[in-house]
Amino acid sequence: MIKSRSKRILITNDDGYNAVGLKLLEAIALSLSDDVWIVAPEAEQSGKGHALTLSEPLRFRQVDEKYFAVKGTPTDCVMMALHRIMPDDQKPTLLLSGVNRGCNLAEDMTYSGTISAAMEGTICGIPSVAFSQEIARHYPHDLFQTARDHGLSMLRKLLQVPWEDGVLMNVNFPLDSEHVRGIKVTSQGFRDDAELFITEREDVRGDDYYWLGFRRQYGSPKPGTDLAALQEGYISVTPLHLNLTHEKSLAAMRDSINKDF
Secondary structure: OOOOOOOOEEEEOOOOOOOHHHHHHHHHHHOOOOOEEEEEEOOOOOOOOOOOOOOOOOOEEEEEOOEEEEOOOHHHHHHHHHHHHOOOOOOOOEEEEEEEEOOOOHHHHHOOHHHHHHHHHHHOOOOEEEEEEOOOOOOOOOOOHHHHHHHHHHHHHHHOOOOOOOEEEEEEEOOOHHHOOEEEEOEOOOOOOOOEEEEEEEOOOOOEEEEEEEOOOOOOOOOOEHHHHHHOOEEEEEEEEOOOOOHHHHHHHHHHHOOOO
């Protein structure tokens, strides 16, 4: 369980090593520790989920002191940080991922590189938090203002609460910083609107190609979910667990499926 403030913090993301949200998260981390490391993707890796790079070599370069860019996925970054880049004498006591440009709510969690990096940290026994910020096109103010205003205090609150092993925290900030109503601990929601769209285009050789995209609609979310919290102007905190077993189905299937041969 996590009970005390961290001494060595590892930061990563899926938006790339020079992303605005990463710099913000670095500033938050430096308020808690002077031993902050950044190991983040060389290029944007949004939607890569928990992917590993296995069919080609991984490369990294040093950007600055304790600051590295990896040509790979967010999960690659965590693995390289822990097993190659950072000193072996003391692994991080906290991993922070984000602040992602865009929310990671509901089924987003299955695609999110931001959350997957926090999952990998949790697998390695490191308390991990994923941070994401709601955005909107043509928003006239700082897109990350809510995270700037509440990120540090939110993290301090989380560090004061014991976590069980195998648990990571998923934090989402609403867009409008001036009208944040508070914080809600939530469960994972599910959207009731179709959000995937595929656009077909033609290249200069006359061959078809496609763009995948998502329309991030809230729909009519159930109360108590992450979707409902963001829609109502609250910061959402969702505890996630690595164990994907559905215990109710497990119990129900034992009698009908179990059999010795």
